Amino acid sequence: MSEGPAARAPLLVGGRHLSGALVLGLDTCTRWLHVALVGGDGRLLASHGEEVRTHTTRVLASMDRVLRQAGRDRGELAGLGIVTGPGSFTGLRVGISTALGLQSALALPVFGMGSLEALARAxxxxxxxxxxxxxxxxxxxxxxxxxxxxxxxxxxxxxxxxxxxxxxxxxxxxxxxxxxxxxxxxxxxxxxxxAEVPNLAVPAAVHAWEALLEGRRREPLAPLYVRAPDVRSPG
Known part of the structure; x- marks a missing residue:
């Protein structure tokens, strides 16, 4: 007789049990900075959104703010979902470099989602x-x-x-x-x-949580620009 879902051992990702996994979502594609935290049952635990002039100085502080709202810290994260564009070229670079830094520092799997797909899923x-x-x-x-x-x-x-x-x-x-x-x-x-941009970090976090739960393979993380950058290097 096959075991039911409740009888199965919880999946492990980087030593963390997915039955209680925390996944952080991050969106820096627009003038808004969005962060969201999804719990081990796929439920939204905390979120934050603010209009910013530059994402660089606010992204890590906003992430920690959301974690504090839920009484958690970075060390408890099991994965990260990042919105990969299209959108602001500078914002995309900030978001992806932040995601790659956390991937390296915390050994986190990172999953990307396009900004337009995130809009559709919102x-x-x-x-x-x-x-x-x-x-x-x-x-x-x-x-x-x-x-x-x-x-x-x-x-x-x-x-x-x-x-x-x-x-x-x-x-x-x-x-x-x-x-x-x-x-x-x-x-x-x-x-x-x-006619607005909802918190795109929420669908990005849910996408990453589902990817972890289903054991999907990670794809290389890269920004989706669609068109050439507004500012180009000379030469």
Whole structure:
């Protein structure tokens, strides 16, 4: 007779039992700095979001703040989820370098999630929709997704489009989310809209927690830029 879930030994990751695992989520892709802590049952324990001029001086302090809210510390973490873009080029570099530093210092597995996928997973609306971020330079980052229950699947790659080009996709969307929504016209009256950026660290943390639980292999961590950086080195 096979053992039921309650009878199985808890999984171990780096010597930590997943039955009580803590996973931290981090998002530095936009002007917002988002942090979230998910517990061993996949439940949100604490979160923090603040608008920042620069992520560099705030990221570690914000992470420790969330851990203190839950009465925990970095040494108890079993994994880390990081939002990998597209978004702010400087913010992405700060977030990924922080994640890699924690990976090395604490021997943590790190899992990445795209910012547009995180947006799509932050809302529970069914059907085909769009995730949009303000990309500056008169463009929006946009990607289509289909949600059916808890399953979210991408309908194509992330793109940097003009608002006019993005509006061609808006006409058929059942929902849309992100700070790029107000930049795009053509939404039908029945389309559900959330014209802001929710805490993207939450879906990133849940994604990492699920990846640990399922024993998924980690992929190399790299920023997703979609377009060339705004500032280039001379020569």
């Amino acid at each position: 809302v529970a609306w069914e059907g085909d929709g769009l995730a949009l971020l303000d990309a500056r330079r008169s463009e929006v980052y946009v990607q289509g997704f289909r949600r059916a229950g808890a399953a979210v699947s991408a309908l194509g790659p992330p793109l940097a489009l003009s608002p006019a080009d993005a509006a061609e996709r808006a006409a058929s969307a059942a929902w849309a989310v992100g700070d790029g929504v107000p930049l795009v016209g053509g939404w039908k009256a029945s389309c559900r809209l959330l």
